[in-house]
Amino acid sequence: MDADFWRARWREGRLGWHRADVNPLLARHLPALGLAPGARIFMPLCGKSRDIHWLLGEGFCVAGCELVETAVEQLFEELGVAPTIEDRGRLKLYRAEGVDIVVGDIFDLDAETLGRVEAVYDRAALVALPPETRKRYAAHVAAATACAPQILVTYVYDQSLIGGPPFSVTDEEVRALYAGAYDVTLLESADVEGGMKGRCPAIEHALALRHC
Numbered sequence: 001m002d003a004d005f006w007r008a009r010w011r012e013g014r015l016g017w018h019r020a021d022v023n024p025l026l027a028r029h030l031p032a033l034g035l036a037p038g039a040r041i042f043m044p045l046c047g048k049s050r051d052i053h054w055l056l057g058e059g060f061c062v063a064g065c066e067l068v069e070t071a072v073e074q075l076f077e078e079l080g081v082a083p084t085i086e087d088r089g090r091l092k093l094y095r096a097e098g099v100d101i102v103v104g105d106i107f108d109l110d111a112e113t114l115g116r117v118e119a120v121y122d123r124a125a126l127v128a129l130p131p132e133t134r135k136r137y138a139a140h141v142a143a144a145t146a147c148a149p150q151i152l153v154t155y156v157y158d159q160s161l162i163g164g165p166p167f168s169v170t171d172e173e174v175r176a177l178y179a180g181a182y183d184v185t186l187l188e189s190a191d192v193e194g195g196m197k198g199r200c201p202a203i204e205h206a207l208a209l210r211h212c
Helices: 003-011 024-033 050-057 069-079 131-144 171-177
Strands: 040-044 061-066 084-088 091-096 099-103 119-122 150-157 182-191 202-211
Touching: 024 050, 024 119, 024 150, 024 182, 024 202, 040 050, 050 061, 050 069, 061 069, 069 091, 069 099, 131 171, 150 171, 150 182, 171 182, 171 202
Parallel strands: 040 061, 040 119, 061 099, 119 150
Antiparallel strands: 084 091, 091 099, 150 202, 182 202
16 A cells, blocks of 8 residues: 555645535445444544544444544544543554544554454445555455455556556455455445546446355
8 A cells, every 4th residue: 555645645635536415326225234333443544534424323323444644633623522642552542423434554454453344335445456456455354354245345446547547446346356355246236427537438336245
């Protein structure tokens, strides 16, 4: 992961991936996981996603991991709460009622620091990583979360026409990445309005990953 690349994007306000409202795929398909009220959901590479606001409003707890501290500071400002901040070795933990966000490299996050989670919602992590990093990432998140079920959002488009991130990740690649740990089910696919960065057609997929 190129930390300088992402810090520069936040510093310059180039946040093309950031939505102003909840991702409708999350709102429509989270019930497929059958989570109990108050379940704790992990969002890797969470930024200051509005999905966090929505999940909290639905009565869930949120755990997140984000590389760029500025993003986490902005998240808590927008939530309107003052977090406590704790150093955890190479990581830093921002905590408030119902929400815990770890600042640092996700590969430094272990199961003990993360704590128990009942599900994972990955909208912006897998698709942000280059191909050579995805296999390590998939195994790491599965281990850190004890193979908790996931809602995974991906994009599929002609990678030869435009570079990532977000990268194109096919359903076949997802199944290969998570083979042996999860069964993968396509929940929905929808055209990306305006295409990928306005330059080529793209499809957004919502997938459910359940432990084998």
